[in-house]
Amino acid sequence: CASVEEHPFALFHRVGFRVCLNTDDRLMSDTSMTNELETATRAFNLGLVDLEKMTMNAMKSAFIDHYKRIEIIHKRLLPSYATLFAELTERAFADSLRHRASA
Known part of the structure; x- marks a missing residue:
């Protein structure tokens, strides 16, 4: 390309x-x-949803034991993305409140 x-x-x-x-x-x-x-x-x-999906795809395709992949997805990746989504949502909400207060 x-x-x-x-x-x-x-x-x-x-x-x-x-x-x-x-x-x-x-x-x-x-x-x-x-x-x-x-x-x-x-x-x-x-967007972040796309990046999360690709991260999961990468782990699903990794050259390691199936059960280890599942463990990593559930113990590391899903909780990490959940935390990231929560932090970004909280930040966006706070920004929205600040914007309204200044308007």
């Missing part, structure tokens, strides 16, 4: 393929997961 935006990722994601992001070989590509997530978020207008 000539640009990130031309990559078929968005189509695959939209129609329900199990897509995820990765760095392939961080030493060769000189990138990080943070950079890959930021790039995809900007290029494909992804």
Whole structure:
């Protein structure tokens, strides 16, 4: 692809393929997961729900024991995303109240 935006990722994601992001070989590509997530978020207008789904997809596709994957999803990923959603909701609510108070 000539640009990130031309990559078929968005189509695959939209129609329900199990897509995820990765760095392939961080030493060769000189990138990080943070950079890959930021790039995809900007290029494909992804939200937190999209990132959560891709994180779950990545763990579901990981090359580790099935039960270990399930354990990681339920003990680490789901609680972490729940905390993040709660914090962002609280922050948005507080911002909304501040905006109303200043209007």
